Amino acid sequence: MSAFDDLLAFQRQTEALSSVAERLGWDQETVMPRGATEQRSEEIAAMEEVLHERRTDPRLGEWLAAAEPRTEVETRIVELINRDFTRASRIPARLATELARTTSLAQGIWADARANESPLDFLPTLDQVLMLKREQAAALADGGDLYDALLQEFEPDTTAAEIAAVFDAMRPRLVTLREDVLGADSQPQALTGHFPQETQLRLARSCATSFGYDWSRGRMDTAVHPFSSGRWQDSRITTRVVEPEPFNCLYSTIHEVGHSSYELGIDPDYAFTPLGRGGSMSLHESQSRIYENQMGRGRAFTGWLFDRMSDAFDGLNIADPDAFYATVNRVTPGCVRTESDEVQYNLHIMLRFDLERDLISGRLDCEDLVEAWNARFLKDFGIAVDRPANGVLQDVHWAVGLFGYFPTYALGNVYAGCLNAAMRKAVPDLDDALAQGDAGPGVEWLRENVQRHGGLRPPNRLIEEATGAPVSPAPLLDYLEDKFGRLYSL
Incomplete structure (x- = not known):
């Protein structure tokens, strides 16, 4: 197998696991029992830890360096994997896992605060999320604008x-x-x-x-x-x-x-x-x-x-x-x-x-x-x-x-x-x-x-x-x- 084939096979498993993690989020917002929030936050954090390890695996860097894409499709695949690899490699595993755990918990806290019309029940948790996002932004920005660094996840190449x-x-x-x-x-x-x-x-x-x-x-x-x-x-x-x-x-x-x-x-x-x-x-x-x-x-x-x-x-x-x-x-x-x-x-x-x-x-x-x-x-x-x-x-x-x-x-x-x-x-x-x-x-x-x-x-x-x-x-x-x-x- 070529380096590109190895890269694609590895990415296929990462994409499948990412889809499983997304399904956990869907379940939490639709049919999950309300009392399962803490358990779900640990499950999502565990999935994020696995995904972060895969997204920062050193072999990705080796395969990306050796890959020889032959078509527009292959070239774009290499470009996008490289972008995600570079981005993920700047984020400590501890931070990625803690963000997943905290935001999973925050979602339930927000829903309850909204139902009870009580911002004070939610703002301390939002402050925890915000601190983690600022830390993430600093890791990604490499000295640049913090907000621009976060924006790239949703609208790449835009400021x-x-x-x-x-x-x-x-x-x-x-x-x-x-x-x-x-x-x-x-x-x-x-x-x-x-x-x-x-x-x-x-x-x-x-x-x-x-x-x-x-x-x-x-x-x-x-x-x-x-x-x-x-x-x-x-x-x-x-x-x-x-x-x-x-x-x-x-x-x-x-x-x-x-x-x-x-x-x-x-x-x-x-x-x-x-x-x-x-x-x-x-x-x-x-x-x-x-x-x-x-x-x-x-x-x-x-x-x-x-x-x-x-x-x-x-x-x-x-x-x-x-x-x-x-x-x-x-x-x-x-x-x-x-x-x-x-x-x-x-x-x-x-x-x-x-x-x-x-x-x-x-x-x-x-x-x-x-x-x-x-x-x-x-x-x-x-x-x-x-x-x-x-x-x-x-x-x-x-x-x-x-x-x-x-x-x-x-x-x-x-x-x-x-x-x-x-x-x-x-x-x-x-x-x-x-x-x-x-x-x-x-x-x-x-x-x-x-x-x-x-x-x-x-x-x-x-x-x-x-x-x-x-x-x-x-x-x-x-x-x-x-x-x-x-x-x-x-």
Whole structure:
């Protein structure tokens, strides 16, 4: 066997073990008994110790040095393994294991604190996570910016300064659009009524099927915070049910189907290699957001959904499909990111991006986080946070150590804007299919141009090849201004 063959065989086992570890996390958030948190934290820590040993095995360095890739695929595999090897080698095994153990425990503590509306029950644990993440960042940064070092895990080759520049370019148009929309004379009617959990879940499954979810390789469960998990032949989704707010469940489901379909749509030849996963978290978010928003919240699909919801819930308080489309896209002041409309969603991300950079740099301490969050939210959104579960406790990301993840949501929206413009030109009859509850033509275009490639190409290059144009926030902002300008007669 060649050095490349040895490298690939070793990596195959590492990828398989990583998938097992991910399944432990899925189990913890869905069906694990609540009393098993401490045991699970030890199990996850043990898995991380094994994985860290493999990711830093000295033989990797020898194989990487001797490997002679012959194709684009082999060259990219070597590049990605080398990147992970270099990164993992800078992190002490003790730190990797302690991070896994602490974040596993923190997840349960966060969930309880959120349920009890008690930030003080969570902040000491968050402080432990933060200290470990700062230590990890210092090990990775090698004297450079700490936040940039963490960002590389989710969006390689991108810096906080580059992201801040994109956000600075987006913010003025988003704020202006929000002010115009909220000040419009005509406002859509809110959806009201009784929407039983089981009926919501049945309809959510129908929506998932409409967007091509492969039930033979997936399943749907409920979780405190919706997420997807898995890859290759097993990628699962979760959703959340709030009985008075069925859109929460339905659109969380469609969103997670976008994530899961990305993993299931990757070329099967890439399984158990670094190419067999999404190319970055922003690429992942581009799929979930284009499924949820540009296709799922468009007039064509909401017309289909109006009929299904009217039947499922024995009528709605909304008069017709046009009014329902406006209700689905209703812009209202609110505290919760996952329930936010398209106009304000990126402003939520910008808030978190700034706060977590301050946390990592030490400019902000955990004990001051609640006050900082509430003050910033009031400044950015003009409303006061009503309770901790709608404020600093609403997201699980910091509890599980995902510092550097949040900006990828907004970058994913930017990518989705670029992809939507290209997809609409390439699939001019897409809305005809969506009106029948069939997202298939759009899903197929995305699978061909984005999903099947997995990690083969860097994000910017992949989007440019898919769309024929450089990445820019302009298509997203143009889409938002056009859509909501029409909806609100601006």
